Amino acid sequence: MTRKRISKQLRAGRRTVSELVVVRLILYRRILRDLAFSGTRYVFSHQLAALADVTPEQLRRDLMNVRYEGSPTRGYEVVVLEECIGAFLDPPSTQAVALVGVGNLGRALFAYFLGRRPLLQIVAAFDIDPAKVDRMINGCPSYHISEARTVMRERGINVAMIAVPAAAAQSVADTLVEAGVRSLLNFADVRLRLPPDVYVEHIDIGVTLEKVAFFARRPAGVEREAGSP
Amino acid sequence: MTRKRISKQLRAGRRTVSELVVVRLILYRRILRDLAFSGTRYVFSHQLAALADVTPEQLRRDLMNVRYEGSPTRGYEVVVLEECIGAFLDPPSTQAVALVGVGNLGRALFAYFLGRRPLLQIVAAFDIDPAKVDRMINGCPSYHISEARTVMRERGINVAMIAVPAAAAQSVADTLVEAGVRSLLNFADVRLRLPPDVYVEHIDIGVTLEKVAFFARRPAGVEREAGSP
DNA sequence: TGCTAGCTGTGAAACGCATAACAGCGTTCG
DNA sequence: CGAACGCTGTTATGCGTTTCACAGCTAGCA
Numbered sequence: 001m002t003r004k005r006i007s008k009q010l011r012a013g014r015r016t017v018s019e020l021v022v023v024r025l026i027l028y029r030r031i032l033r034d035l036a037f038s039g040t041r042y043v044f045s046h047q048l049a050a051l052a053d054v055t056p057e058q059l060r061r062d063l064m065n066v067r068y069e070g071s072p073t074r075g076y077e078v079v080v081l082e083e084c085i086g087a088f089l090d091p092p093s094t095q096a097v098a099l100v101g102v103g104n105l106g107r108a109l110f111a112y113f114l115g116r117r118p119l120l121q122i123v124a125a126f127d128i129d130p131a132k133v134d135r136m137i138n139g140c141p142s143y144h145i146s147e148a149r150t151v152m153r154e155r156g157i158n159v160a161m162i163a164v165p166a167a168a169a170q171s172v173a174d175t176l177v178e179a180g181v182r183s184l185l186n187f188a189d190v191r192l193r194l195p196p197d198v199y200v201e202h203i204d205i206g207v208t209l210e211k212v213a214f215f216a217r218r219p220a221g222v223e224r225e226a227g228s229p
Numbered sequence: 230m231t232r233k234r235i236s237k238q239l240r241a242g243r244r245t246v247s248e249l250v251v252v253r254l255i256l257y258r259r260i261l262r263d264l265a266f267s268g269t270r271y272v273f274s275h276q277l278a279a280l281a282d283v284t285p286e287q288l289r290r291d292l293m294n295v296r297y298e299g300s301p302t303r304g305y306e307v308v309v310l311e312e313c314i315g316a317f318l319d320p321p322s323t324q325a326v327a328l329v330g331v332g333n334l335g336r337a338l339f340a341y342f343l344g345r346r347p348l349l350q351i352v353a354a355f356d357i358d359p360a361k362v363d364r365m366i367n368g369c370p371s372y373h374i375s376e377a378r379t380v381m382r383e384r385g386i387n388v389a390m391i392a393v394p395a396a397a398a399q400s401v402a403d404t405l406v407e408a409g410v411r412s413l414l415n416f417a418d419v420r421l422r423l424p425p426d427v428y429v430e431h432i433d434i435g436v437t438l439e440k441v442a443f444f445a446r447r448p449a450g451v452e453r454e455a456g457s458p
Numbered sequence: 459t460g461c462t463a464g465c466t467g468t469g470a471a472a473c474g475c476a477t478a479a480c481a482g483c484g485t486t487c488g
Numbered sequence: 489c490g491a492a493c494g495c496t497g498t499t500a501t502g503c504g505t506t507t508c509a510c511a512g513c514t515a516g517c518a
Contacts, residue, residue: 108333183445216412
């Protein structure tokens with residue numbers, strides 16, 4: 001009954017890469033963009049690692065997945081490395097994203113993506129509130145959720161963000177899967193039950209804040225401690 | 230120069246518990262609350278595990294950290310287990326939280342915490358915009374960021390959420406640390422550099438969405454594969 | 459009342475990831 | 489011109505977490 005948990009390793013390009021590596025590569029690329037913007041030409045592994053808050057060894061290991069080799073004397077060429085990571089991570093063309101739920105959080109997400117991330121664009125919004133549908137929001141058309149299936153298929157959207165109340169999230173997710181979505185980013189504080197071929201990522205703000213509050217009550221980095229039996 | 234990464238194990242109560250365990254305990258408790266609300270009295274490990282999307286063995290192992298033992302025949306008593314997890318996780322009294330940045334995201338966070346989470350309360354908001362400070366927002370006073378130090382110390386706030394633009398995040402974090410904050414939840418897409426005794430959690434929506442988009446392009450659960458040399 | 463079934467709690471193995479250690483190489487300085 | 493230095497790419501080691509496997513127990517039933 002309880003399905004065995006599938007491996008977190010997924011096939012990417014030619015190699016098989018862990019989720020953690022993908023996240024770090026995304027992070028490295030963003031830092032490289034900032035470096036390029038500030039005019040930096042070359043960077044050493046220990047510098048980039050410090051900016052990403054990882055060890056230099058881990059950084060180099062992660063970069064093994066990307067087809068690029070740095071120079072022992074100059075380090076990595078910022079722009080070239082950025083492009084190589086992009087070649088590994090990026091979709092062949094712009095990827096369309098849908099947003100469900102145009103409340104406070106939904107609008108914050110819109111603001112978040114204004115301008116940047118040309119390869120990821122919110123091209124459709126959905127809601128249930130009549131006051132919010134059938135108009136433009138930040139240059140993006142909004143529809144009633146009942147139109148999701150049609151719109152998503154027409155526009156070839158396979159990624160969606162869920163920013164609706166917890167009670168509605170599972171139903172929305174089912175609708176989206178039915179509409180052909182391949183992966184989801186869920187902000188509602190409910191664990192979604194979905195078919196195994198749909199990738200789901202949960203951003204659970206409530207849980208995360210509780211975690212942060214929990215760790216506020218202790219001395220952070222406790223290494224040594226008298227072992228009590 | 231590159232400081233060695235400290236252990237992810239932190240001391241909690243009498244035992245030393247991993248971050249992952251804490252997150253899962255928080256999740257279990259929320260599910261138990263829902264179960265109690267819906268009138269369920271008892272629950273078996275495999276049922277609760279299925280709801281939390283973990284294996285039963287892992288659930289039982291996590292519960293070893295809590296001082297509670299279930300019955301082999303009835304399973305766990307929902308209300309009692311919830312209380313035991315609470316005794317392990319919860320602060321002795323209400324914990325005060327500050328919010329910096331009252332933009333779209335900040336307001337979404339306010340909406341998120343309205344009513345629920347009595348033990349975690351946003352008691353002060355900060356911003357830099359004169360139009361947003363020195364008034365009440367959702368029953369919570371908002372101040373200019375320059376007053377952070379005074380207000381935080383007076384009210385004994387040691388947890389804060391950062392919801393400001395990336396460019397301002399580091400400066401805000403420094404101010405908060407100066408004001409005595411013990412742990413931070415950061416929504417800005419910058420890696421904060423902070424002293425090692427301050428606990429930081431990053432919720433990086435941009436990175437997460439890129440990750441989700443990345444995994445939308447592959448067949449999710451690929452176990453077998455012809456090994457290519 | 460003795461036996462079976464099914465669950466919990468926990469010791470032990472397995473797996474994956476991060477860290478440490480090493481080989482290769484281009485530059486630089488004696 | 490040679491040798492030492494410092495960085496990269498890669499292989500081995502260690503550690504933490506997850507999974508496996510089993511002992512113990514309680515209710516139910518013949």
